[in-house]
Amino acid sequence: MSTRIKRRSGAYYRAMRRVRQIALGCVTALLLFYVLFPYYWAIVSSTKQGAQLYESVLLPALDFRHYKELFRDANFATSIFNSLCVAISTTALSLGLGTLAAYALGRLNFPERRSLLLTVLMISIFPQVVVLSGMFELIRWFGLYNRVWSLVFAYLIFTLPFTTWVLTSFIREFPRELEEAAIMDGCSHWRILTSILLPLMGPALVSTGLLAFILAWNEFLFALTFTLTEGSRTVPVAIGLLAGNSRYEYPFGPIMAASVTVTLPLIALVLFFQRKIVAGLTAGAVKG
Amino acid sequence: MASVALRSVSKSFGHVPVINDVNLEIADGELVVFVGPSGCGKSTLLRLIAGLVPVGAGDVVIDGEVVTDIPASKRGIAFVFQSYALYPHMTIARNIGFALETLGLSRQEIDAKVAEVAVTLKIDHLLARRPRELSGGQRQRVAIGRALVRQPEVFLFDEPLSNLDSDLRMEMRMEIAKLHANLAATMIYVTHDQVEAMTLADRIVVLNKGCIEQIGTPQQLYHAPQNRFVAGFIGSPRMNFTAVSANVSGASCHLMGPGNLSLDVAITGPGVPAEIGVRPEALSIAAARQGKLTGTLERLEDLGHEHLAYVRIAPETAWSVRLPNSLARTALGTSIGLDWRFEDLFLFDKDGHRLDHSLSHERSAAANGALA
Amino acid sequence: MKTRLERREHRSGLLFVAPLIAVLILVAGWPLARTLYFSLTDAYLDDSANHVLVGFSNFVEVAGDPVWWRAVRNTLIFTTISVAIETVLGLAIALLVHQAIPGRGLVRAAILVPWAMPVVVSTKIWEWMLNDQFGVVNRAIVGLGFADHGVAWTANGSLLLGVVIFIDVWMTTPFMVLLILAGLQILPEEIFEAAEVDGIPWWKRLWSITLPLLAPTIGVAVLFRVLDALRMFDLAYVLAGANVNAMTMSIYARDRLINNQELGVGSAASTMVFLLIAFVAIFIVGALRLDRSGATER
Secondary structure (H helix, E strand, C coil), rough: CCCCCCCCCCHHHHHHHHHHHHHHHHHHHHHHHHHHHHHHHHHHHHCCCCHHHHCCCCCCCCCCCHHHHHHHHHHHHHHHHHHHHHHHHHHHHHHHHHHHHHHHHHHHCCCCCHHHHHHHHHHHHHHHHHHHHHHHHHHHCCCCCCCCCCHHHHHEEEHHHHHHHHHHHHHHHHHHHHHHHHHHHCHHHHHHHHHHHHHHHHHHHHHHHHHHHHHHHHHHHHHHHCCHHHCCCHHHHHHHHCCCCCCCHHHHHHHEEEEEHHHHHHEEEEEEEHHHHHHHHHHHCCCC | CCCCCEEEEEEEECCCEEEEEEEEEEEECEHHHHHCCCCCCCHHHHHHHHHHHHHHHHHHEEEEEECCCCCHHHHHHEEEEECCCCCCCCCCHHHHHHHHHCCCCCHHHHHHHHHHHHHCCCCHHHHHCCCHHHHHHHHHHHHHHHHHHCCCCEEEEEECCCCCCHHHHHHHHHHHHHHHHHHEEEEEEECCCCCCCCHHEEEEEEEEEEEEEEEEEEHHHHCCCCEEHHHCCCCCCCEEEEEEEEEEECCEEEEEEEECCEEEEEEEECCCCEEECCCCHHHHCCCCCCEEEEEEEEEECCCCCEEEEEEECCCCCCEEEEEEECCCCCCCCCCCEEEEEECCCCCEECCCCCCCCCHHHHHHHHHHHHHC | CCHHHHHHHHHHHHHHHHHHHHHHHHHHHHHHHHHHHHHCCCCCHHHCCCCCCCCCCCHHHHHCHHHHHHHHHHHHHHHHHHHHHHHHHHHHHHHHHCCCCCCHHHHHHHHHHHHHHCCHHHHHHHHHCCCCCCHHHHHHHHCCCCCCCCCCCCCCHHHHHHHHHHHHHHHHHHHHHHHHHHHHHHHCCHHHHHHHHHCHHHHHHHHHHHHHHHHHHHHHHHHHHHHHHHHCHHHHHHHHHHCCCCHHHHHHHHHHHCCCCCHHHHHHHHHHHHHHHHHHHHHHCCCHHHHHHHHCCC
16 A cells, blocks of 8 residues: 555656756756857957958967067066066965964954954955045055055955955864864964964965955956056956057957966966865855 | 565776675565675665666666666655755654655645654654754654655665664664564665664675675574675674684594694585684683683673683684683683584685584574574 | 963964954055045045045935936846846756766866956957957857847947846856855755655755755855945946946946046945945845744744
């Protein structure tokens, strides 16, 4: 008298599984196309010249003149250099300060901890435009206007809360027994951080640092506002402001070449450190 | 109800073979226990039967019908997980009745069935709670209730008691035995705990490295293990072994080994003994040089209801002896003898197969006869 | 009474966070305070020292500007629609990638590509692909016979916001996928196996098990995305500049502040953006909390 379930033959389910596999394969292919085609198209377009650009040939023409021009352009090289300086300095500063704070926030017990964590989280959702006028004044005050270092300063507002938050989540995951042994041995907190936790935090620092780097590298609003001349622009602003003489002469070829160039190292980085990046992104969000 | 059969079933994960050509027939209403060391493939085998893992080769047959290609949801089986796998966001009542919701039953019918099962399992007072508010034993009852309510043809249990403490484990063991007696359903039960296996099973399947080592009743496995692996796996403390060298002349055979072992046995089949084994409970203490083996008393453990003695017979071999009374008067380090009855001696060849010697042969035949 | 040990831990805790606090006060606290202050003055950017307090008249001016309300409307439409699409699409892709599909590793890696690209670059690439005359999208539409002539995606004001949403979905769905995928991976597998063995069909497993268990993760992801979308600047700015059809609140505030040099009015607009986002944040966090405590009580 058991509840008999309706079922069909094994062949039916075998066929269904096959259909399902094929359908999944198609959807996956579609997804890959959706995700990758724009970048592919940028590569294709960047190797086309003049009229070629306006024909929809799906294969690259492999004409690298745009790239040659791009690298001959001193301003573009400068903006790449600026971007690198800003992103690296911002990342290094945020990681340093963030690690110090994350240790205290993740491990030490002091009454202000909760409210501080909350403040950090709140600052990370700050709309950047809110601090724009105050920051503008401050930067002019420091004499940093139209200097790339103004951006290092400004970017700390979003990279520092971010690194602090993510590193705190990472530090909380380390087993406490590690430091308890050191506490029994009478180590100071500074020694615990530098000689016990820090060596273990390599992967966490890489994840967080990569994300901070990408955030800083891609930033647009501050970079647009606090720099004026071509020599102090970062890459996103340089590309954003790359324009032709009129709407109909829009230089899509060179823009695509520049886009491909600045994105390539980023994509290489992301693909290489895929797991680390995902770990960093989710450490702060899912568990936090 | 239904029988279950596995025909030449194999499975590998990537290039690692997990299940290797397993053949097994389980009769309708039988309770079969899969045991083996961790990593032997027993859980995988259960999952293959459930359809949670697709088979690599061979067929799974339930109730005479090949279900190899039929998805788990259509096999009419119930699975009780080690982690209980309760739905954390649902009440106990909904956890139990959830599977019925898709069968087109009315709310009242579902509630009635859930209530009935809950009473059987003594969890009717918990129906409004959530899994997180329950103790481990209660959760296990809910997991079993979820299986029961569907009245499946086959129950599969995957180490259901291993997360419970020992008291609860014993209680739930009896509960499952009672269920099996009442339902007369086919049940397959995976455990690494041989006490569970010995007490619950109609038949035990001993698995090792993805292969079946032996299938038999608990008594057959204990008294007539087919090989060294089963002999060593069933029984606690485990059987004592030591390597021997054999001098065969016709049917009789002279064995020499550590601890001044010197023994004549009559081999009834082909094969040369390479190792002997005696269960700890079959050993008795004799005066030095009086027993069949001599060794040094190394350690004594008083467990209250029994005593365990560890006797070192060779630098790398110590035998355990299970004794009903204390050896309190024997000082550690004393040289003592170990003795056993001939029928308690197991002989294995160099490949680990058990060899029949005249006395043990009679005895195992008697054991088989009694159970048949 | 605190023990000496606690006092010491307190002191070293403060010592470790002191640099963080100092920097945050400098880069966040002080500028914020100045913005709030400027919003009450008639200051101009070129000579910000020379100003008088004017009370709330800047706020009145912004509130009376139809362009501001247009920007608010655009931002809210953009946020609602793009986050909704990203959530559904992100969930679908996460469920797909969670399956044992061929080339799963490749898909996971590929998904990161749109996310890692600078917004400016993505926008430029899509702008080119959506170009009304030479864009590959219009070529495909005409070539496949869906229309006689291409659609003026970026030139047509009424389509502009839709294009912004479309590009944003392409750029940020990966973030959604990653978060939801991480949430999926920490759910115990056996629960789903139990449901499968129990004969629960896939849609009921999705609706009654996966989604309820995933709800906290999705809630957090939506919170992040909403707050990010509300302050969006770069995508719409690169695509359309200060075009009112795609103008967001951030673009409006920056336009007043930098282009018009109206430090006072621009700060007031920024403050209003801030208040609006804070309000939405509190609302969503409250909703998430309620949801969670409700689940535990019942």
